[in-house]
Amino acid sequence: MSWKAGSKLEKLLSQGHFVVTGEVGPPKHASPDGILRHAELLKDYVDAINLTDNQTAIVRMSSIAAGVHVLRAGCEPIIQMTVRDRNRIALQSDLLGAYSLGIRNVLCLSGDHQSFGNHPTAKNVHDVDSIQLIRIVKDLRDEKRFACGEEIKEHEPRFFIGAAANPFADPFEFRVLRLEKKINAGADFIQTQCIFDMERFERFMAMVRERGLHKKAYILAGVTPLKSARAARYMQQSVAGMIVPEEIINRMEKAKDPKAEGVAICVEQIKHLRTIEGVAGVHIMAIMWEDIIPTIVKEAGLYPRPQAE
């Protein structure tokens, strides 16, 4: 079998395993210690780790550099790449660099607006958008061409291409069509926004199946364990493109041990997601609470992780 990129993620997905990915936010300093510790901790529990790209527009270690640290710790990185801070020249240059360092998975994003971050007076770039970036990464691989059309004579970067989907943003009925656009542009796998509103996600997946999209790309459902009712309320009220049902907040409020309840909810969600046709895996986003991931994976019955053949 010939692989698009040959990453572990690609192999596991194509072999039909229910995949688990995690997420680590690179530090606001120049030491790799924290990333290495997290990679060590997650290594046996997730199949690949996302490294966020200056998430919420706060300056952090670059996702590529952090990805290399993850790689050295023996874990597979998925580097996130936003179009907020780099134009098509810098994006392609970084893709070449990342590939040369052994990175094989890239998630293409538009990125949080700079007004949310610690440099709100910065000029954003947005030379290309996330869908155009997907197409650029695909053309580098499959057409052996740069975005300008110029041929890559040798050693083209061959990435397994990821894209994000948010079933909870509006207009709802266009969300599946936009996912299709991303897949048509070249996305191989999809990681969704964290899911709390299962009913809406089910409707989304029904539309996905209707259009046969789950057969064209692997869809990993995003989940986030809640730490407290307050955190849940914050996500419900202040994070754009996120729906947190009242019922979940009630459960968190009533819980004697909110953290344990958050884990329990997350595990239930994962078990439910596994039953939905077209869901190829889960993406666990436990930013600032990475240590909990092994517990969730074990309780969800997803441990031990399979080996790629």
Add this chain to the structure above:
Amino acid sequence: MSNSPAPFEPKIVAFCCYYCAYAAADLAGSMRLQYPANVRLIEMPCTGKTDVRVLLEAFENGADGVYVAGCLEGDCHFLKGNIRAKKRVQYAKKLLDEIGIGGERLEMFNLSGSMGPRFAEIAQEFTEKIRKLGPNPLKKTGTFPGEMPEERVAHDK
């Protein structure tokens, strides 16, 4: 006491709407109500005619305080003139703060044509307020022409 300087007598300009404040001033006169001679009235067809530049130039030409007196809110003869005047007065107050003259030297009042006593009261109170604030700060630093300076605006389009 005989050596103390003459008390400060502020110069106050009141831009008065023809339909209310100006009529109220008339009424105050015929009721023989006393109000300070410091206040010089300027009749306007409506406070909706209020021009920020004119308000500023009143100060530039030596006024210590300025007020605009229009109809009660909701009773403007031209429906919304007094509401618009209020916003322009607000803007001019901000400019006066920036200039360093102080926005508190400019106010807007609302009354009806039948409120002669209120007119006298406003004149009294505002004069007192300005007397406490002291002279227009421009007076400390420059000399006043006392009249409009020569033409500053070129008209030749």
Add this chain to the structure above:
Amino acid sequence: MIVAEAKPLEEIADLLGEVRKILVVGCGGCVTVCLAGGEKEVGIIAAALRMMYKKNGKELETLEVTLTRQCDPEYVEMLEKYITDDVDCILSLACGVGVQFLAERYNKWVVPALNTKFAGGTIEHGVWEERCGLCGECILHKTGGICPIIRCSKSILNGPCGGSQNGRCEVNKDIPCAWQLIYDRLKALNKLELLLEIQPPKDWSKARDGGPRKVVREDVRIE
């Protein structure tokens, strides 16, 4: 029109510094319409500056002139008779274009009184909003007459992004999501299929960064 907004008075006074006589030059074009730099605003800024200087013990002489347009040499020419040796500075109440035209034509220090904001229109009296990003290659036919370049916070050409919720942009709930507007409009026009097409990266060389752009119409040139 070009929409502009007056700089704070104090900033203008700072920019002017030690001057005795200034020409305060308004513009009868866009900035008159958006109430930032027409004859009326010239009068207000000139009066305010005179008072500011006076309060600080300095005399400032102002001469107010409002040109039909500051972006046309034939009108800029009309300022010549006022450019005397005793004029220390020209304060222009035009957009950035007018300021530059005055600076190019006259050997005087030119100071901008306005911040030039955007190309937009009047929403209601006293409210103006941006509409055009001056990108040099119009795509409004693809987006139902709603510009994603300037009205989408991320200038996305294949929107809406995941931050669009209840018709609002993730950046601020006061900002309508341009792509929701585009979606609604194309749906109403029965042209949703336009959204399924992947829009390729934009040719930004037509927009900026290559020095000033120029339009030449040979057919109407006189020389």
